[in-house]
Amino acid sequence: MTIVTATFVARAGPAHYIRRATPVAARRARGTHVSHRVVCRSAVEGGDLEYTDLRDWIATVRELGEVRDVRGADWETEIGRVTEMVHHADDGPAVLFDDIPGYPAGQRILVNAIATQRRLAITLGMPADIERRALMDEFLALTEAGRAIPPRYVKDGSVFENVMTGDAVDVLKFPTPMWHPDDGGRYIGTGCVDVMKDPNSDWVNLGTYRVMIHDSKRVGLYISPGKHGKQFQDAYFKRGEPCPVAIVVGSDPLLFLASTVEVPQGVSEYDWAGGIRGEPYDVVKAPITGLPIPANAEIVLEGFVKPGYTLPEGPFGEWTGYYASGTRAEPVMDVKAIYHRDDPIMLGVPPQKPPWEPHKYREYLRSALLLRDLQNAGVPGVKDAMCFSVGGTRLLVAVSIEQRYAGHARQAGHVAAMCRAGAYLGRYTIVVDDDIDVTDINDVLWAMATRSDPERSLDIIHRAWSGPLDPAIQPGKKGHNSRLIIDACRPWEWRDEFPKAIGPDIETKRETRKKWGWVLDGGSVAPKRNTVLAGAGTKSRAAKTAATALNQPLADDTSME
Structure with a gap:
């Protein structure tokens, strides 16, 4: 050689x-220097970093058919x-x-x-089948x-x-x-x-x-x-x-x-x-x-x-x-x-109309950083955060909280809009209750449409940090923009009187999707237990992990997070 x-x-x-x-x-x-393959263990059990350079990385994801x-x-x-x-x-x-x-x-x-989430996980040395919140938590730990x-x-x-x-x-x-x-x-x-x-x-x-x-x-x-x-x-x-x-x-x-x-x-x-x-x-x-x-x-x-x-x-x-x-x-x-x-x-990685490649992986990473910023700022009861890829992970953000006191939602919204992860070129920050799945933009918009009212639910921050690439700001004035905080939580004063929402809670919906999602994925019958996929015997640990994820038993009760 x-x-x-x-x-x-x-x-x-x-x-x-x-x-x-x-x-x-x-x-x-x-x-x-001679290049050598390094396998390093992440804090997630079974996570491997299987590459040392771009060529190694391509070979690794190629084994997954990606x-x-x-x-x-x-x-x-x-x-x-x-x-x-x-x-x-x-x-x-x-x-x-x-x-x-x-x-x-x-x-x-x-x-x-x-x-994709799978290729992002492989890049970070995590199992290809890792769930969103576990990926975010592990990213913060790393x-x-x-x-x-x-x-x-x-x-x-x-x-x-x-x-x-x-x-x-x-x-x-x-x-x-x-x-x-x-x-x-x-x-x-x-x-x-x-x-x-x-x-x-x-x-x-x-x-x-x-x-x-x-x-x-x-x-x-x-x-x-x-x-x-x-x-x-x-x-x-x-x-x-x-x-x-x-x-x-x-x-x-x-x-x-x-x-x-x-x-x-x-x-x-x-x-x-x-x-x-x-x-x-x-x-x-x-x-x-x-x-x-x-x-x-x-x-x-x-x-x-x-x-x-x-x-x-x-x-x-x-x-x-x-x-x-x-x-x-x-x-x-x-x-x-x-x-x-x-x-x-x-x-x-040429920019495109959102969402495109960096927006798709930053949706996980910037959301994790925003969650950490909120926690480090001392905002209690924060359950999740989402920097939506359709807004370039900057222009549209949602935060879910378990309300604990009057003004809690406003506090979370203002911190999210102006902390390190949210400061540059943000625009809309929506705060929702913890029964809302912030990863589902339809759920977030439903909460905004049914729990907020323009007269009592909006705050505007003036002269926030913007940049030359903001299309909504007039040329020559692009150093600053404004932020809109939307409190889409049940009003604190009468939250106990607010109508009860229909449908299952977030965890129940995720468990249903995990067990019965094959109905939506084009399958006519439930997948067989312990089916072996073609290619599952590849040398790559990431490929084996992905194959294992695709062949989980129907009755698997493992938590999504």
Whole structure:
């Protein structure tokens, strides 16, 4: 077996594009990095993290039948159209594009990676059949500050199998799609992880910021105001210094996920991901900027953003479902080097009208973070929280409580609207009683329609935190928006006189769906007990877990949560 690595030549002069094959045994003898599969146990019994990089992850979910291969789709229109289609499909597969016209076979693009609960669970090292609330609780346990594990620097990595520097740098080497018809250009950075460092400390931040190709050696980097990356960039510019950036196009899904959630101030997403993995995340020092980059990344662009250097960027279809901002002058990154694996795989996560891929997994993760924020703020009796994907997990939120005193519902609503998980670009917060299933938007809207009254049930918060992508705010005034708190609980003063609701409680409904759901799923008879599914004997633990979940006995009384 041979792994291709890179050799760096420290000399001035012509550009270098270098490849060298080195046997694994020789690399081990030198103490350089060799990828190995790590299986780490999560707090959930039986949970395994079965991958170390994007390729491992694809192989793992492929065993579950969750990957579709598409060959021959063009980058100009077809990849974007197929991506939009699968993003809006219920339980849609991960799609791997190959044989893209105009590019060598083997240069691939993966989309819709963690858009389902099963694939999210596998990404987090949990059983594929884990229930929603158990997933949320385990996610919170995995992300406790005490679990953070700093990254481990290694000497080499597969990211250096190919190296481009100087005149050889060519961002157009990769089959970056035109994701939406009216985009201002080709966006290589949608599922990217942008590595930046605070100039005033050792804090390394990973964020996902959109990256547009200007030409073969320049890309535009747009970061929303208030984000950590923007704070770092402004700090460098205030000093009159260029801001170093490493753009990872093709990390494993866990690291991408880490870059898209609210990690506490001062905590590196590398540490956060290491805590979930149960061991340090392997990184290498980028040769030019010194930034830590994933040792097994598929593609990395390394360079600097200079103060005052801008070019027109956008428009770009964004997560609200609109071209919320037009073409504007935005900072430009000069790409000084590109590193990539053989046959690299780009991770594509282009925004779509909600709900799309990140909204589907953030519906679990941001809901969990919101629940923790409410509890940490001392709001009692909070039963559940839901950040609805149809609102981009920000614009529409519901919280259920067991009412304990007058004003309790208002307290929960105001905290949910303005805590860390809910502060940025929120709009509507609905508070309901604990007999309402907040995961069912119809149940939430029913409570709002029948238990609230506009005269007594509404509060408005003025001048809350908004952003440039808010389509409902007039251009030039997008720094602030307002929030509407809707108290859809039974009125505290006469709650005992409020009419009794018909129908079963939440737990009874879930147990009924668990036992008799096959009636709705197209079955004509109840599934047989202990039926063995084809493919249940695969090597992947995740595949075995999923097969077991699908073959639970009809009379299983296990709680849904």
